[in-house]
Amino acid sequence: PFEEVMRLRQEHLTPALLTYYEKPVMLVEGKMQYLFDEKGRRYLDGFGGIVTVSCGHSHPGILAAAHDQLDTLVHATTIYPNQEVAFYGKALADKMPGDLSVCYFVNSGSEANDLALLMARLHTGNYDLIALRNCYHGGSQSTMGMTAHGTWKFNTPQGFGIHHALNPDPYRGPFAGHDDPATAYANDVKELIQFATPGRIAGYIAESIQGVGGAVVFPEGYLAKTYDIVRAHGGLCIADEVQAGFGRTGSHYWGFESEGVQPDIVVMAKGIGNGFPLAAVVTTPEIAASLTSHIHFNTYGGNPLASRIGRAVIEAIDNDGLQANSAQVGSHLKDKLIGLADKHSLIGQVRGKGLMLGIDLVTDRTTKAPATAECAAVWNKAKDLGLLVGKGGLAGNVIRLKPPMCLTMEDADFMVAVLDEALTQI
Numbered sequence: 001p002f003e004e005v006m007r008l009r010q011e012h013l014t015p016a017l018l019t020y021y022e023k024p025v026m027l028v029e030g031k032m033q034y035l036f037d038e039k040g041r042r043y044l045d046g047f048g049g050i051v052t053v054s055c056g057h058s059h060p061g062i063l064a065a066a067h068d069q070l071d072t073l074v075h076a077t078t079i080y081p082n083q084e085v086a087f088y089g090k091a092l093a094d095k096m097p098g099d100l101s102v103c104y105f106v107n108s109g110s111e112a113n114d115l116a117l118l119m120a121r122l123h124t125g126n127y128d129l130i131a132l133r134n135c136y137h138g139g140s141q142s143t144m145g146m147t148a149h150g151t152w153k154f155n156t157p158q159g160f161g162i163h164h165a166l167n168p169d170p171y172r173g174p175f176a177g178h179d180d181p182a183t184a185y186a187n188d189v190k191e192l193i194q195f196a197t198p199g200r201i202a203g204y205i206a207e208s209i210q211g212v213g214g215a216v217v218f219p220e221g222y223l224a225k226t227y228d229i230v231r232a233h234g235g236l237c238i239a240d241e242v243q244a245g246f247g248r249t250g251s252h253y254w255g256f257e258s259e260g261v262q263p264d265i266v267v268m269a270k271g272i273g274n275g276f277p278l279a280a281v282v283t284t285p286e287i288a289a290s291l292t293s294h295i296h297f298n299t300y301g302g303n304p305l306a307s308r309i310g311r312a313v314i315e316a317i318d319n320d321g322l323q324a325n326s327a328q329v330g331s332h333l334k335d336k337l338i339g340l341a342d343k344h345s346l347i348g349q350v351r352g353k354g355l356m357l358g359i360d361l362v363t364d365r366t367t368k369a370p371a372t373a374e375c376a377a378v379w380n381k382a383k384d385l386g387l388l389v390g391k392g393g394l395a396g397n398v399i400r401l402k403p404p405m406c407l408t409m410e411d412a413d414f415m416v417a418v419l420d421e422a423l424t425q426i
């Protein structure tokens with residue numbers, strides 16, 4: 001059926017679809033960290049369906065909860081009280097630090113970021129939003145406006161009042177090698193506010209670790225300094241945890257926690273549902289009071305099935321010790337990848353935290369010229385050797401490793417062996 005599927009895909013699905021690999025792989029089944037194609041060939045899933053399958057494909061506990069809820073009640077909308085969304089709201093709020101205790105449920109990261117922007121504007125009465133260059137926040141009109149990556153820019157208005165500060169990338173950013181990059185980049189946010197806005201802003205949004213942008217981790221202290229500047233100009237601080245949340249970074253449940261900051265609004269999607277379409281915005285009671293009934297309505301958001309699955313995901317992360325596993329296996333994997341750099345001069349930098357890692361490939365370590373073609377070759381070759389990985393960064397030269405968090409040490413060793421072999425072959 002492979003040829004038939006490809007033909008139907010070409011005839012009836014959007015021509016905008018991005019299809020991975022020179023020879024695409026048709027997946028028919030998933031079991032925890034493994035995927036199987038139509039010929040029964042097994043792949044280690046090093047990308048988790050773009051950082052979405054957090055606990056594992058067909059995770060038994062999550063499946064059992066979903067089956068039970070399918071048999072009971074799938075949907076009625078939140079206009080009728082139902083225990084599932086109430087229990088889920090409590091379970092999610094219990095995972096949040098400080099007074100982040102009010103949940104809004106939606107279906108995708110784009111919707112969630114749209115809502116976060118609306119919240120910040122309504123609460124502050126200000127309009128302008130600061131985002132970062134190299135970020136990805138979604139595919140709706142306003143979130144495409146937030147996203148700063150040429151691939152998603154078109155000759156049509158995409159969001160208004162959105163400004164992009166310099167990307168605090170310690171490796172490739174303009175202040176790479178600066179003796180205090182955190183302050184230098186935070187000052188750029190201050191200047192942007194002064195030059196591009198009336199001096200009062202609605203908010204500032206950043207991923208805790210940039211995902212699509214290529215696993216970029218900001219200089220230590222940058223977010224804390226920037227949050228102070230944003231708040232001094234009346235803005236709310238929005239953390240986009242769509243990729244870095246739910247224990248993936250290993251050291252903390254939320255990516256922002258390792259930066260020692262407390263956001264006003266947290267946006268989550270992807271890993272929140274282990275593959276089921278689910279997303280949320282969590283904020284404080286004070287901010288939530290600016291966005292009361294009728295301003296926000298979402299037909300599917302918080303339906304009983306989504307809520308039950310969302311709660312089962314939280315339980316699976318806790319019961320299976322997935323955050324600790326991300327820390328342990330992630331640090332083993334990162335060490336081994338750093339070791340590979342001794343052998344392969346294509347590796348410019350290995351970065352990231354927990355099981356959210358990136359390998360920045362360069363043709364020259366001094367100029368850091370992106371090795372885009374070589375990255376594509378490694379990524380294709382890894383697939384042929386049984387490992388699926390992602391590709392990202394502005395120049396498409398970063399291998400992205402974001403497997404389900406149930407990855408074992410043996411799986412990590414297999415990943416390293418495959419990448420070693422792929423790098424050697426190309």
Ligand code: PMP
Nearest residue numbers: 108109110136137138211242243
């Ligand atoms: N924020 C981040 C950090 C993302 O990586 C993405 C998706 N790649 C989104 C938001 C948008 O999520 P969705 O595709 O579910 O709309």
